[in-house]
Amino acid sequence: MDSLAVMMYIFVFLLGITVGSFLNVCILRIPAHESIVTGPSHCTSCGKKLKWYELVPLFSFLALRGHCSSCKARISLQYPIIEAVNGCLWLAVIFLKGFTPFAALACLFSSALLTLSVIDARTREIPPGISLFVLILGLIAALIDLRNWQTHLIGLFAISLPLYLIFQLTQGKGIGGGDIKLMAGCGLFLGWKLIVLGFFLGCAFATVIHLTLMAFKKADRTLSFGPYLSLGIFVAMLFGHAFIDWYLHLFM
Numbered sequence: 538m539d540s541l542a543v544m545m546y547i548f549v550f551l552l553g554i555t556v557g558s559f560l561n562v563c564i565l566r567i568p569a570h571e572s573i574v575t576g577p578s579h580c581t582s583c584g585k586k587l588k589w590y591e592l593v594p595l596f597s598f599l600a601l602r603g604h605c606s607s608c609k610a611r612i613s614l615q616y617p618i619i620e621a622v623n624g625c626l627w628l629a630v631i632f633l634k635g636f637t638p639f640a641a642l643a644c645l646f647s648s649a650l651l652t653l654s655v656i657d658a659r660t661r662e663i664p665p666g667i668s669l670f671v672l673i674l675g676l677i678a679a680l681i682d683l684r685n686w687q688t689h690l691i692g693l694f695a696i697s698l699p700l701y702l703i704f705q706l707t708q709g710k711g712i713g714g715g716d717i718k719l720m721a722g723c724g725l726f727l728g729w730k731l732i733v734l735g736f737f738l739g740c741a742f743a744t745v746i747h748l749t750l751m752a753f754k755k756a757d758r759t760l761s762f763g764p765y766l767s768l769g770i771f772v773a774m775l776f777g778h779a780f781i782d783w784y785l786h787l788f789m
């Protein structure tokens with residue numbers, strides 16, 4: 538790898554953690570129905586407005602050693618973790634998909650999945666605004682991949698329609714409405730092959746991880762599906778085509 542490529546990847550990571558700190562704002566404010574664009578950042582403990590140098594993603598947390606400079610209250614580990622995870626997601630996407638328009642969309646898509654996963658895990662609800670954002674990303678992805686428009690259009694319905702039927706049959710007990718909207722947007726974004734793969738991966742992750750959590754940590758019986766679906770979809774987006782090719786070759 539040459540030094541220019543290294544610089545580009547460092548830039549992607551820094552951009553990723555910067556957007557990650559915006560995701561923290563979304564995670565805190567969207568469920569509380571607060572504005573995500575107005576209102577200065579402040580310490581949630583003493584209300585002190587943060588200076589610019591206390592808002593540098595990841596580095597501020599390390600420099601402040603995880604405490605507010607004014608009241609010394611402990612700053613939630615959520616902040617650096619979300620920032621670092623988002624930086625790593627963006628790095629993984631760009632590393633595997635290259636510097637392409639689709640990869641840029643895929644970065645935003647990954648950030649949306651991360652944000653809704655944390656919100657869903659906490660509140661058991663996927664905010665409609667994030668589903669709408671994913672749907673818009675899906676529309677743009679379909680437009681820049683116009684020669685495969687059928688793949689994207691079928692993807693819009695491939696999982697969401699069966700889930701909607703289950704939703705109707707079980708009167709909303711079998712599946713959440715938020716999951717259906719999410720799968721519609723993700724399907725439009727990825728196309729039908731990857732959304733089908735992503736959905737089944739998500740179900741597999743949910744089964745394995747949730748049963749493990751239930752066994753060891755006495756986790757709740759009801760599960761928020763969003764984080765598992767998101768993980769399955771993210772893996773399918775990055776490795777799905779390679780996996781499908783490998784699978785089809787087994788039979789040819």
Ligand SMILES: [Zn+2]
Nearest residue numbers: 580583605608
């Ligand atoms: Zn404080």
